Amino acid sequence: MAGLSTRLLNSDRDTMDRVNDVVQPINVATTFRYPDDPDDFVLSKDVDPSTLTTGRPLYSRLSHPNSSKCEAILGDLIGGHAVVYNSGLSAFYAAVTYFNPKTVAIGDGYHGVHGILDILTRNYGVKQVGLNELDKLSKGDVIHIETPENPYSKVHDLSYYVKKAHEIGAYVICDSTFAPPPLQDPWEFGVDMVMHAATKYFGGHSDLLAGVLVTKDPQVKTKLVNDRVFLGTNIGNLESFLLIRSLRTYQMRIEKQSSNAEKIVKYLDEHRAEYPALKIIHHSSLQKDDFVKKQMKGGHSPVFAIELQTPDQAKHLPSKLKYFQHSTSLGGVESLIEWRALSDPYARLTLLRVSCGVEDANDLISDLDHALKETK
Numbered sequence: 001m002a003g004l005s006t007r008l009l010n011s012d013r014d015t016m017d018r019v020n021d022v023v024q025p026i027n028v029a030t031t032f033r034y035p036d037d038p039d040d041f042v043l044s045k046d047v048d049p050s051t052l053t054t055g056r057p058l059y060s061r062l063s064h065p066n067s068s069k070c071e072a073i074l075g076d077l078i079g080g081h082a083v084v085y086n087s088g089l090s091a092f093y094a095a096v097t098y099f100n101p102k103t104v105a106i107g108d109g110y111h112g113v114h115g116i117l118d119i120l121t122r123n124y125g126v127k128q129v130g131l132n133e134l135d136k137l138s139k140g141d142v143i144h145i146e147t148p149e150n151p152y153s154k155v156h157d158l159s160y161y162v163k164k165a166h167e168i169g170a171y172v173i174c175d176s177t178f179a180p181p182p183l184q185d186p187w188e189f190g191v192d193m194v195m196h197a198a199t200k201y202f203g204g205h206s207d208l209l210a211g212v213l214v215t216k217d218p219q220v221k222t223k224l225v226n227d228r229v230f231l232g233t234n235i236g237n238l239e240s241f242l243l244i245r246s247l248r249t250y251q252m253r254i255e256k257q258s259s260n261a262e263k264i265v266k267y268l269d270e271h272r273a274e275y276p277a278l279k280i281i282h283h284s285s286l287q288k289d290d291f292v293k294k295q296m297k298g299g300h301s302p303v304f305a306i307e308l309q310t311p312d313q314a315k316h317l318p319s320k321l322k323y324f325q326h327s328t329s330l331g332g333v334e335s336l337i338e339w340r341a342l343s344d345p346y347a348r349l350t351l352l353r354v355s356c357g358v359e360d361a362n363d364l365i366s367d368l369d370h371a372l373k374e375t376k
């Protein structure tokens, strides 16, 4: 098999290029002409649903040329059949709609995912339990594992949850946004579905919203696509163009971002004594559990978090930085830091979340070193 970057540049090409432009055009059409010859018409009731994203496009809520290209590239990258969405949360909503559990086991993780579950609880009585309450699950229920987990980059043991889930006939969805390929491969541990907020590393330029679900079963993909038609959550035309642009350079970005985070965390950890304001560093590279090495085979998450001694210190540190921009989100080429309480209602007031970009690691280290020393 060709290497990752080679595939990122070619896996959609032979079968899906509609013109011979090196960069496929931004395709803004919402509707596509039927065949000229009436003998080629296919009645709606006879359309094979499995061809919905690969056959002749009909209407862009169903699929469009660049959403199908995104699915070809992401399916190859993540290892399965991909379905793209207009945000990471749309992808999660589609996954719980598909599995239709009565109970979902979930840890801390991204607060937006909890927001969706709260809607399902309010409207349909879906129960939510913690990851330490798996005895409350039954056949058909779901364990949602975000690993590494927002905002601390904490790794959860996928093998353990998959074993528990499958013993009772439940399913595991893995949100692998914080460690996309080649950092972590959730399939190795037997999960049932992989989810990513493609807004983050796959998009990589802080200029698009997207999500993706990946399944090993083509029939599940067909069902997800059918649901997506009626949920109205396909990725937009412009966003899909931007996502394809981003995926071409994905491997270079993720490797640099991951190595930047590891270097920065190592430096801060080794120089802790010089930063009286720094209370805790949270990162998968500092996590000692045996399963971490097994799971994070390709490197650690580009996201880490630090806790300072006081809320006031955390509030003021971002404005002392030159290269880290004070902003929410992660995954972009530019490094970000966030006083997390500004966007996450559950975050501790002392918490800062850091997303490493592709700048020179030494510049990022000296920026943080300076700001932490200035923080009294």
Ligand SMILES: Cc1ncc(COP(=O)(O)O)c(C=O)c1O
Binding pocket: 087, 088, 089, 090, 110, 112, 146, 150, 175, 177, 178, 196, 197, 198, 199, 209, 210, 211, 329
């Ligand atoms: C781990 C994780 N999952 C899902 C999402 C939701 O993605 P989106 O903002 O694209 O809806 C986010 C967003 O920050 C996230 O961090």
